[in-house]
Amino acid sequence: MSIVQEIFLAAYLSLEKLEDYGKFLNWLYGIAFRIIAAKHRESLKHISYASDSDGFDETMALEEAAVTAYRVNRQRGLSDERVKMSRRAISQLPESQREVMQLHYVDDLSHKAIAQRLGITEVAVNSRLQRARENVKRLVCEAEVKLDDAIAQRPDLD
Numbered sequence: 001m002s003i004v005q006e007i008f009l010a011a012y013l014s015l016e017k018l019e020d021y022g023k024f025l026n027w028l029y030g031i032a033f034r035i036i037a038a039k040h041r042e043s044l045k046h047i048s049y050a051s052d053s054d055g056f057d058e059t060m061a062l063e064e065a066a067v068t069a070y071r072v073n074r075q076r077g078l079s080d081e082r083v084k085m086s087r088r089a090i091s092q093l094p095e096s097q098r099e100v101m102q103l104h105y106v107d108d109l110s111h112k113a114i115a116q117r118l119g120i121t122e123v124a125v126n127s128r129l130q131r132a133r134e135n136v137k138r139l140v141c142e143a144e145v146k147l148d149d150a151i152a153q154r155p156d157l158d
Contacts, residue, residue, distance in 0.1 A: 033105065041108070085139075085144065086136065088139070092139060093132055093135055096128055097135065103118075104125075
């Protein structure tokens with residue numbers, strides 16, 4: 001089964017969980033991201049590389065997340081500049097928000113597992129993830145406005 005088939009099968013099987021059909025693309029993107037990330041992690045089990053003493057190489061994990069995000073975003077037709085804006089936005093997040101995003105979206109941990117790992121409540125995990133998503137969205141929107149303004153000032157780019 002191809003990864004595309006797997007994504008659409010997973011989406012079909014969990015369609016009843018979709019509460020707001022206006023957010024269908026975001027919902028489908030989330031499913032695709034998780035499946036692709038899981039496949040990528042599976043493929044990495046056979047690759048060894050130098051890491052810190054606890055076996056976790058944060059730089060490599062963030063690079064893997066960026067590559068996965070880039071591939072998914074390219075498939076969605078988003079520009080390279082939008083991907084760069086997203087990376088910059090994530091890098092500007094406070095460490096606590098970046099950490100829960102890493103654990104949730106890259107490591108695919110549940111909110112409960114994240115809470116246990118960080119020694120915080122599930123409510124705190126939810127709160128940090130929500131603030132992180134809001135901050136990334138805000139930062140990307142601000143960057144897009146700046147880019148649009150720069151393009152508007154250059155008639156040769158129309």
